[in-house]
Amino acid sequence: MTQPLPDPANLPAPTEGILVTLFITVRQVARSRDFYSRVLGGTVVLDENPCIVRLSNSWIIMNPGGPPTPDKPEISVVDYEPGDTTSIFLNLRVADIHTCYEEWTAKGAQFLTPPIDRGAELRCYLRDPDGYLIEVGQSTGLLHGKLAEKRPEDLPG
Structure with a gap:
């Protein structure tokens, strides 16, 4: 069975300028598609080959690894x-980090x-099913001119 064609309005295809997407290599497309859509709330644009999930104002493109191709020889x-x-x-900026933390934890995210x-x-940070690190942050003091505090544990060794 073939999958339906995606709605062109949801594809990462700018009519001018540049648009940034993130490609990640995944071991199991279905598992990763579920995580980025069900847990993080993205919209599946294309199921496979490649899988495309729209996540807020960005897109995550997922496919298994593979050998060299003519456009990336060697x-x-x-x-x-x-x-x-x-x-x-991946860095996700959210409006309410505590709500995201609670909702995503309830859906199986492990922070x-x-x-x-x-x-x-x-x-805070979590990992996706393939182990990719995801930072989740909410600007607070930065909105009022406060920069991140340097702490001893942040300094090199």
């Missing part, structure tokens, strides 16, 4: 290996900590 797309380091993560007051913002 480059393989590989699965993310979760661990205790990261070099890139590393509850929201923590960092001076300029309230912030």
